[in-house]
Amino acid sequence: MTENVPPPGTDLCGFTELADGAGRALSWGSGKAAFGIILLRVGDCVTAYVNRCPHFQIPLDHLTNVTLFGEFVLCSHHYAAFRIADGNCVEGPCEGASLTPMPVAVVAGRIRIVEGLE
Numbered sequence: 001m002t003e004n005v006p007p008p009g010t011d012l013c014g015f016t017e018l019a020d021g022a023g024r025a026l027s028w029g030s031g032k033a034a035f036g037i038i039l040l041r042v043g044d045c046v047t048a049y050v051n052r053c054p055h056f057q058i059p060l061d062h063l064t065n066v067t068l069f070g071e072f073v074l075c076s077h078h079y080a081a082f083r084i085a086d087g088n089c090v091e092g093p094c095e096g097a098s099l100t101p102m103p104v105a106v107v108a109g110r111i112r113i114v115e116g117l118e
Contacts (some may be wrong), residue, residue: 004029023066055094
């Protein structure tokens with residue numbers, strides 16, 4: 001799964017292309033080697049996680065688009081609720097598990113992958 005992880009500096013999209021209160025799934029590679037992330041925007045804050053539910057190891061947007069509900073992102077397969085702020089599952093079959101964070105930052109109006117979490 002790590003063979004298609006995009007490197008630091010990878011441009012993901014423009015900040016204004018991701019609406020406030022919206023999420024977007026992006027992927028690199030295909031099939032079992034595919035690597036995906038989800039971008040989540042709340043106000044001026046953009047958060048990113050590996051697009052993989054810790055319950056079934058499938059993308060959070062497996063059946064629908066990325067779904068945000070208030071301060072949560074939902075797994076489309078079984079509706080587990082993960083806090084956007086920290087990726088912790090607070091409701092559903094994987095309660096107590098967490099999403100894997102991806103380090104991103106807004107640089108010159110663009111959302112990019114950066115080195116490590118700040």
